[in-house]
Amino acid sequence: MALADTPQQRLADMRAPSPWLARLKPIGLALIVPGLLLIFWHVATARRWTRLIPTPYETAEYMVDFVFGGIYNDAFSATAHIHLLASMSRVYGGFGLAMLAALPLGLLIGRIPLARLTLDPFFQLMRPIPVTAWLPLSMILFGLGARSAFALVFLGAFFPILLNTIFGVKNVDPKLFEAASMLGCKGNAQFFRVVLPAALPSIFTGLRLGLGLAWFVIVVGEMTGVPQGLGAVIMDGRTLSRTELVICGMIIIGVAGFISDRIVVAIGNRLLRWSPNHHG
Amino acid sequence: MAEPTLPIIEIRNVTKTFQLQGQTIHALKDASLSIRKGEFVTLIGASGCGKSTLLRIIAGFEKPSEGEALMWGKPISEPEPQRGMVFQDYALFPWLSVRDNIAFGPTSRGVPKAQARDTVERFVDMVGLGRFADAYPHQLSGGMRQRVAIARVLANDAEVVLMDEPFGALDAMTRERLQEELLDIWARTNLTVVFVTHAIEEAIFLADRVVVMTPGPGRIESDNPMALARPRDIASPEFNDIRRALSGKLHSHHGKKAA
Numbered sequence: 001m002a003l004a005d006t007p008q009q010r011l012a013d014m015r016a017p018s019p020w021l022a023r024l025k026p027i028g029l030a031l032i033v034p035g036l037l038l039i040f041w042h043v044a045t046a047r048r049w050t051r052l053i054p055t056p057y058e059t060a061e062y063m064v065d066f067v068f069g070g071i072y073n074d075a076f077s078a079t080a081h082i083h084l085l086a087s088m089s090r091v092y093g094g095f096g097l098a099m100l101a102a103l104p105l106g107l108l109i110g111r112i113p114l115a116r117l118t119l120d121p122f123f124q125l126m127r128p129i130p131v132t133a134w135l136p137l138s139m140i141l142f143g144l145g146a147r148s149a150f151a152l153v154f155l156g157a158f159f160p161i162l163l164n165t166i167f168g169v170k171n172v173d174p175k176l177f178e179a180a181s182m183l184g185c186k187g188n189a190q191f192f193r194v195v196l197p198a199a200l201p202s203i204f205t206g207l208r209l210g211l212g213l214a215w216f217v218i219v220v221g222e223m224t225g226v227p228q229g230l231g232a233v234i235m236d237g238r239t240l241s242r243t244e245l246v247i248c249g250m251i252i253i254g255v256a257g258f259i260s261d262r263i264v265v266a267i268g269n270r271l272l273r274w275s276p277n278h279h280g
Numbered sequence: 281m282a283e284p285t286l287p288i289i290e291i292r293n294v295t296k297t298f299q300l301q302g303q304t305i306h307a308l309k310d311a312s313l314s315i316r317k318g319e320f321v322t323l324i325g326a327s328g329c330g331k332s333t334l335l336r337i338i339a340g341f342e343k344p345s346e347g348e349a350l351m352w353g354k355p356i357s358e359p360e361p362q363r364g365m366v367f368q369d370y371a372l373f374p375w376l377s378v379r380d381n382i383a384f385g386p387t388s389r390g391v392p393k394a395q396a397r398d399t400v401e402r403f404v405d406m407v408g409l410g411r412f413a414d415a416y417p418h419q420l421s422g423g424m425r426q427r428v429a430i431a432r433v434l435a436n437d438a439e440v441v442l443m444d445e446p447f448g449a450l451d452a453m454t455r456e457r458l459q460e461e462l463l464d465i466w467a468r469t470n471l472t473v474v475f476v477t478h479a480i481e482e483a484i485f486l487a488d489r490v491v492v493m494t495p496g497p498g499r500i501e502s503d504n505p506m507a508l509a510r511p512r513d514i515a516s517p518e519f520n521d522i523r524r525a526l527s528g529k530l531h532s533h534h535g536k537k538a539a
Contacts, residue, residue, distance in 0.1 A: 183361060183384055183432065198374075276418035
C-alpha cells in the first residue's frame with residue numbers, strides 16, 4: 001500500500017516511542033474504571049454494606065462453575081455455553097432478519113419519493129414505541145418462547161438499520177451525481193456506483209447500533225418463558241434469589257456484546273478505510 | 281468530420297432566470313459566445329455575474345431559459361463525457377483510490393478492462409501521481425486532489441474541459457504550479473478549456489481569450505483576445521497594462537447599478 005507514503009503516516013511513525021508501550025497504554029487506561037469498580041464492589045460486600053450481593057470472589061467462583069462446572073454441581077453448572085449459544089442464535093438470527101428487511105426498505109425509501117411518501121410516515125409513527133412495550137403483544141402473536149424473543153430482537157435491530165440507511169442514501173453529496181453523470185455514469189448505474197458506496201458509512205453505523213440493540217433486547221425477549229438463554233438465566237436467578245447467577249449472566253452478555261461490536265467495527269474499518277471519519 | 285469553421289461550443293443569446301421568493305432573478309442575460317477547438321478561454325467576473333451558470337449550461341447540468349447552447353452545432357441536452365467538469369471542491373469519489381477515480385469514466389462507458397488500465401496509468405503519470413495511485417482522496421493534499429480531478433476528465437477522452445474556479449481553494453504556490461502544469465497539458469493535447477475564475481492574473485496568465493462578465497443581471501461585458509506570447513511573465517509591463525485595462529472593465533458596471 002502507498003499508505004505509508006502519506007505525510008500523516010510518516011508523522012505518526014516518527015511520534016510513536018515504542019510499539020509495545022504504545023499498544024499497552026490504551027489497554028491500561030481502559031482498565032482503570034473497571035478496576036476501581038471492582039475494588040468498590042469488593043469493599044462494599046466485604047464490609048457488609050449489603051447482604052444481598054455476593055463478593056467479587058464468590059461471583060468469580062460461581063462463574064467458573066457456571067462455565068466449567070465441578071464446584072457446586074447444581075442445575076446451572078457448566079451450562080453457560082448452552083445459554084450463550086441460545087442467546088447468540090436469537091441475537092444474530094433476529095439481527096440478520098432485520099438487516100434483510102431494513103436494508104432494501106431503507107434504500108427504497110431513501111431513493112424513491114413514492115416509497116418515501118407511502119412508508120416513511122408509518123415507520124416514523126412506529127419508531128418511538130419502545131421494544132419492551134411490544135412484549136405483551138409479541139407473546140400473544142408469537143406465543144411464549146423463542147419465537148417471541150426472536151421477534152423482539154428483530155424489532156430492536158430493525159429501526160436503527162432502516163433509519164441510518166435512509167439517512168445515508170438521502171445525504172449523498174449532489175456534486176457526486178454531477179461528477180458521475182459528466183463521466184458517463186447515468187440513471188440506474190449511479191445507484192451501484194455512487195449511492196451505495198456513498199451511503200455505506202451510514203449503513204454501517206446503523207448495523208452497529210442495530211446489533212448493540214439486539215443484545216440489549218435479548219434479555220427482555222428471553223423473559224417470555226424460554227428455557228434457555230442468558231436472559232432466561234437472569235430471570236431464573238431473580239426468582240430463585242441467586243444474585244450471583246444474575247451477575248454472571250450480565251457479565252457474559254456484556255462480554256459477548258462487546259466482542260460482537262468489535263467484530264463489526266473491525267469489518268467496518270476494513271471496508272471503510274477510505275473514509276476519514278469512520279475509524280471506530 | 282467536423283468543419284474547421286464550426287465552433288466546438290456555441291452559446292446563442294442564452295438567458296437563464298430562476299425564481300427566488302416570488303422574484304425573477306436573471307443569472308444570465310442574452311449571452312453569446314463562440315469557442316473554437318483548442319482555445320483556452322477564461323470567464324472572469326465578480327460573484328453573481330453568471331460565469332458559473334454559463335459553465336454549468338455548457339456542461340449540460342442546467343438548461344437555458346432562452347437561447348441555445350451547442351456543441352459542434354448540436355444542442356447540449358445533458359452532461360456528457362466529451363465535456364468534462366473540474367469542480368472547485370474536487371468532487372472525487374472518496375471511496376475510490378486515485379487510480380479507481382481516474383478509471384471511473386472509462387469503466388462507466390464500458391471501455392475494455394485492459395485498455396482502461398493502460399489509459400489510467402498514462403494519466404496517473406501525466407499528473408505526476410504515480411506514487412499515490414493507491415491512496416484515497418482524503419489522504420491527498422488539495423493540489424493533488426485537483427490533479428486527480430483533471431486526470432479523471434482527461435482519461436475519459438474529454439474534448440472540452442470545463443473548470444469552475446478549480447484552483448480557488450489552493451495556496452498561492454500550489455496554484456501557480458498547477459496553472460503551469462495545466463498549460464503544459466493543454467499545449468501537449470488538443471484540448472479546449474473553459475476556465476472560470478475571479479482572479480484577474482490567473483485569467484490573463486492562462487487564456488487565449490478573457491471573457492469579462494458583470495453582475496446584475498449577469499451578462500458578457502467584453503471578449504478580450506490575449507496577444508501576449510507564452511510563457512507569460514506576470515511581472516512584465518505588458519502583463520500589467522492588460523491587467524489594468526481588464527480591471528477597469530470588471531468594475532465598469534458599478535456606476536450603472538442604480539439603472
